[in-house]
Amino acid sequence: MNDTPYWNPRHETMPRADIDALQVRKLRNLVEWADVQVPWQSKRLRDAGVTADQIQSLDDLKRIPLMTRDEWMQGQLEAPPYGPILAVPESAAIRYHMTSGTTGKTPIRVLDSMKDWEWIAEMWCYGMWGFGVRPQDALFIAFGYATFIGFWGLHYAGEKMGCLVLPGGAMATDARVKTLVDMGATVVASTPTYALRMAQEAKALGIDLASGPVKRLILSGEPAGSIPATKKLIEEQWGAKAADTAGMTELGTIMIFECEAQPGGTHIIEDHYIEEVLDPDSGEPVGYGELGERVVTSFGRGFIPVLRYRTRDFVVRVPGSSCTCGRTFDIYDGGIRGRVDDMKLVRGTNVYPRAVESIVREHAEIDEFQIHLFTADGIRDEIEVLIEVPDPAVDVDRLLESLGRDLADAHEGLRFGVARADDGTLPRFELKAKRLVDERIVIGSEGERRGQT
Amino acid sequence: MMQNHMGAELTEPEAKLVDCYRSLASMLQMHGEDLPPFARRNALKALAALWQVMNGLDMDPGQVYDLGA
Numbered sequence: 001m002n003d004t005p006y007w008n009p010r011h012e013t014m015p016r017a018d019i020d021a022l023q024v025r026k027l028r029n030l031v032e033w034a035d036v037q038v039p040w041q042s043k044r045l046r047d048a049g050v051t052a053d054q055i056q057s058l059d060d061l062k063r064i065p066l067m068t069r070d071e072w073m074q075g076q077l078e079a080p081p082y083g084p085i086l087a088v089p090e091s092a093a094i095r096y097h098m099t100s101g102t103t104g105k106t107p108i109r110v111l112d113s114m115k116d117w118e119w120i121a122e123m124w125c126y127g128m129w130g131f132g133v134r135p136q137d138a139l140f141i142a143f144g145y146a147t148f149i150g151f152w153g154l155h156y157a158g159e160k161m162g163c164l165v166l167p168g169g170a171m172a173t174d175a176r177v178k179t180l181v182d183m184g185a186t187v188v189a190s191t192p193t194y195a196l197r198m199a200q201e202a203k204a205l206g207i208d209l210a211s212g213p214v215k216r217l218i219l220s221g222e223p224a225g226s227i228p229a230t231k232k233l234i235e236e237q238w239g240a241k242a243a244d245t246a247g248m249t250e251l252g253t254i255m256i257f258e259c260e261a262q263p264g265g266t267h268i269i270e271d272h273y274i275e276e277v278l279d280p281d282s283g284e285p286v287g288y289g290e291l292g293e294r295v296v297t298s299f300g301r302g303f304i305p306v307l308r309y310r311t312r313d314f315v316v317r318v319p320g321s322s323c324t325c326g327r328t329f330d331i332y333d334g335g336i337r338g339r340v341d342d343m344k345l346v347r348g349t350n351v352y353p354r355a356v357e358s359i360v361r362e363h364a365e366i367d368e369f370q371i372h373l374f375t376a377d378g379i380r381d382e383i384e385v386l387i388e389v390p391d392p393a394v395d396v397d398r399l400l401e402s403l404g405r406d407l408a409d410a411h412e413g414l415r416f417g418v419a420r421a422d423d424g425t426l427p428r429f430e431l432k433a434k435r436l437v438d439e440r441i442v443i444g445s446e447g448e449r450r451g452q453t
Numbered sequence: 454m455m456q457n458h459m460g461a462e463l464t465e466p467e468a469k470l471v472d473c474y475r476s477l478a479s480m481l482q483m484h485g486e487d488l489p490p491f492a493r494r495n496a497l498k499a500l501a502a503l504w505q506v507m508n509g510l511d512m513d514p515g516q517v518y519d520l521g522a
Contacts, residue, residue: 008509010461010510010511011509011511014459018459021459022458022459022511025458025513029513033516087518088518092518092521113501113518113522114497114498114501114521114522115500115501115504115516115517115518115522117501118501118502118504118505119504119505119508122505122509300508302516302518303518
C-alpha cells in the first residue's frame with residue numbers, strides 16, 4: 001500500500017458525484033458548528049436565512065454570505081486580538097500565528113489546537129506525498145520559523161511522513177546551502193525566489209547543485225512556483241523537479257498542490273475544501289477555463305470556521321481529468337495567477353507583476369530584477385524594469401533591447417524602460433518577494449492610491 | 454463489516470483504527486481528568502492524530518476541543 005502515489009487513495013480518486021456528496025455533508029456539519037459556536041457567524045447565517053438542515057446540495061452554498069478580509073480585520077479591531085471568529089475558547093489553543101503582511105495593514109491573527117495542527121500537517125502530506133516525497137527522504141526547510149505560518153505545517157508533515165527533517169531557520173544563505181549539501185538533503189522547501197537565491201549562492205561557493213542529491217523542490221509563498229519560465233530556471237539550476245503549492249494563514253495550511261505528473265497546475269484538496277471561482281465584480285461563478293477569484297470554504301480547522309472566504313487570488317479551474325495522475329481533484333491551471341489587488345494600470349494598460357516576471361525569467365542571464373513605477377515630469381506614469389546581469393560575457397545592450405521589446409509586445413505596446421542595476425544592489429528575499437516598487441505621486445488610474453506597493 | 458458515510462466498506466485494519474479512536478475518545482471523556490499529566494497529554498496527542506484517520510476514512514469524527522485536543 002505504501003507504493004501508492006496518493007496520500008489518501010480513496011478520496012483522491014473519488015468520482016465527482018461522491019466528492020460532491022462528501023462536500024455537502026461536511027458543509028452541513030461546518031455550518032452547524034459555526035452557527036452553534038460562533039455568534040458572529042450565526043448572525044450572518046441567520047440574516048441570510050441559512051441553517052444547516054437546509055444544506056441539501058452544493059447549490060445551497062451560494063446562499064451563505066461571502067466573507068472578506070476587511071470584515072476579518074475589522075472584527076479584530078473591534079474585539080482584539082482575534083476578533084469574533086473563534087469557535088473555541090482561547091485556552092484550547094496551542095499555537096498563535098499571523099499573516100506575513102503581503103496585503104492589508106493589520107495582520108490576521110489565528111489560533112489552532114492540537115487537532116488543528118495535526119490537520120495542518122495532514123494537508124501538507126497530501127502535497128508532499130503527491131509530489132513523490134517518501135519516508136526515506138531528507139527534507140531541508142529554508143524558512144525563518146517565526147510567527148508567519150509559512151512552512152511550519154510542512155515541517156510537521158515531514159515528521160509525520162517519517163522523513164529526516166533538516167530545519168533551516170536562523171541561517172544565512174551560504175550556511176543553508178552548505179548545510180543542505182553536507183546533510184545530503186533530497187528535498188528542499190522554500191519560496192521560488194529563495195530557491196533562485198540559494199542557487200546563486202551555491203554558484204558563488206563553487207557548489208554544483210545540479211550534480212547533488214536534491215531531487216525535489218517544494219515551492220510555496222509566491223505565485224512564481226507556477227510561472228513556467230521561473231520554474232524551468234529553478235529546475236535547471238538545481239537539477240531537480242519543482243512543485244508549486246499554495247496556502248493561506250487564514251486556512252492555516254495549503255489548499256492546492258502540484259502532483260508528480262506536473263500538469264502545469266495544482267490539484268485542489270477537495271475532500272477538505274470547497275473552492276469556488278467567481279467573477280470578482282459580479283460574484284457570479286465562472287466556468288472551467290475562465291479566470292476568476294478563488295473563494296474558499298474549509299472543513300479542517302474547527303477553531304476558526306471559514307465559510308466562503310474571498311481570497312483575492314486569481315485562478316483558472318480545469319477538470320482533474322486534465323492531469324494524468326489519476327486524481328479526480330480539479331486543478332488550478334497555472335496555480336495562483338496573481339492577486340486581484342496586484343494589477344497596476346500604467347497609461348491605460350493593465351500590468352501584472354507575474355506577467356512581467358514570466359518574461360524576465362525567459363532570460364536566464366538575469367540574476368535579479370525589480371519593477372519600478374514612477375511619475376515623470378510630474379504628470380506621466382512610467383514603468384521600468386531594473387535588472388542585474390552578473391556575467392561579464394553577456395551582451396547587455398542587446399539583452400536590454402530584447403527584454404524591452406518582449407515586455408512591450410506582451411503589454412499592448414506599452415513602453416517599458418529597461419536598465420541595468422549594479423550587481424548586488426537590488427533586494428534579495430527569503431520569504432515573499434516584493435519586486436514591485438510604486439513611487440508614483442500622481443496616479444490617474446481608478447482604484448489605485450498614492451504610494452501603493 | 455463497517456461502512457463509512459459514503460457507503461464504502463472499511464477494511465479490517467481501518468475498522469480497528471476506528472474502534473481505537475472511539476475507545477480513546479470515550480476514555481478521555483470519562484477519565485481524562487483522572488490521568489496523570491504524561492498519560493493524559495500523550496493520549497490527547499494520539500487522539501488528535503487518530504482524528505485525522507477518522508476524517509480521512511470519512512467517519513465524521515466530530516470535534517474534540519472539549520476533550521482538550
